[in-house]
Amino acid sequence: MLLIQCPVCGVEAEETEFAPGGEAHILRPEPGCSDAEWSAYLFERKNPRAVHYERWRHAFGCGKWFHMARHTHTLEIFGVYAADAPEPPQEIRDRIAERTAP
Amino acid sequence: MSDLSLARAALDVSPPSGLGAQVEAMPLRGMVTIRGDLGDAGFAAALQAATGCAVPEVRGSTVSGDTRVLWMSADEVMIFCAWDAAPGVVATFMEKAGDAHVLALDVSDARAVFRVSGEKAWRVLAKGAPVDLERMEPGEVRRTRIATVAAGIVRTDGDAFEIFCFRSFSTYLWNWLCVGAGAESLSDL
Numbered sequence: 001m002l003l004i005q006c007p008v009c010g011v012e013a014e015e016t017e018f019a020p021g022g023e024a025h026i027l028r029p030e031p032g033c034s035d036a037e038w039s040a041y042l043f044e045r046k047n048p049r050a051v052h053y054e055r056w057r058h059a060f061g062c063g064k065w066f067h068m069a070r071h072t073h074t075l076e077i078f079g080v081y082a083a084d085a086p087e088p089p090q091e092i093r094d095r096i097a098e099r100t101a102p
Numbered sequence: 103m104s105d106l107s108l109a110r111a112a113l114d115v116s117p118p119s120g121l122g123a124q125v126e127a128m129p130l131r132g133m134v135t136i137r138g139d140l141g142d143a144g145f146a147a148a149l150q151a152a153t154g155c156a157v158p159e160v161r162g163s164t165v166s167g168d169t170r171v172l173w174m175s176a177d178e179v180m181i182f183c184a185w186d187a188a189p190g191v192v193a194t195f196m197e198k199a200g201d202a203h204v205l206a207l208d209v210s211d212a213r214a215v216f217r218v219s220g221e222k223a224w225r226v227l228a229k230g231a232p233v234d235l236e237r238m239e240p241g242e243v244r245r246t247r248i249a250t251v252a253a254g255i256v257r258t259d260g261d262a263f264e265i266f267c268f269r270s271f272s273t274y275l276w277n278w279l280c281v282g283a284g285a286e287s288l289s290d291l
Contacts, residue, residue: 008176014232060247062175
């Protein structure tokens with residue numbers, strides 16, 4: 001069971017109040033891309049046993065989307081950040097580097 | 103609008119006897135949902151004109167008389183008011199908002215409202231909602247789930263909570279609340 005904090009309404013709740021939205025930061029290819037690029041955009045997803053950047057939605061709460069950095073093995077959540085962020089903020093990258101350092 | 107309205111409360115029921123907390127199905131209530139930029143001064147002025155209430159803080163609510171404005175989301179508020187006042191609230195808000203990009207809609211028929219009160223009221227809801235209800239402040243609004251359905255909870259005062267959910271869930275939630283509030287369910291171990 002994950003305890004997730006929504007960055008929009010500030011609520012910390014268990015994961016049943018949220019809905020997972022899959023891998024984050026997937027860029028749509030430009031018009032005129034190859035079939036292989038388009039296929040990769042539609043279907044190919046990472047499935048790491050490591051830190052994973054994900055989209056989540058506060059489905060039963062304020063209804064807003066946001067981003068989350070989570071470790072798929074330890075289930076540690078390194079932080080949540082805004083839905084419109086094009087990439088993870090430096091603060092969360094630093095925390096990940098610190099927490100996953102060997 | 104009123105001739106199309108169902109014009110009856112979602113449920114006309116009385117709670118069973120022997121409950122450990124008081125459970126009520128509330129009568130008809132006017133509800134208006136408004137979406138827009140909550141931080142905008144024009145939005146605040148229009149809301150004040152329509153309801154007499156200020157824009158609530160995040161997860162808060164503001165009250166004026168029998169009207170309550172509830173924070174629903176970063177761009178949405180819900181107004182609880184008297185049943186027959188809802189169309190006027192919509193009209194006043196939209197008139198005052200002018201050309202702003204906002205939407206106000208009378209949704210009085212969409213939801214049912216229940217009230218759970220008494221010393222053990224929070225324990226009834228805690229059986230099915232992932233919320234630290236004991237620590238909820240008076241006036242605080244929490245959209246969450248209760249059992250399996252989406253619902254909103256507002257702590258109206260010390261020991262009383264109002265619960266609102268979609269009307270289609272009202273029978274389910276009513277039965278759930280009555281079981282949860284049963285004296286046996288609330289007995290101290």
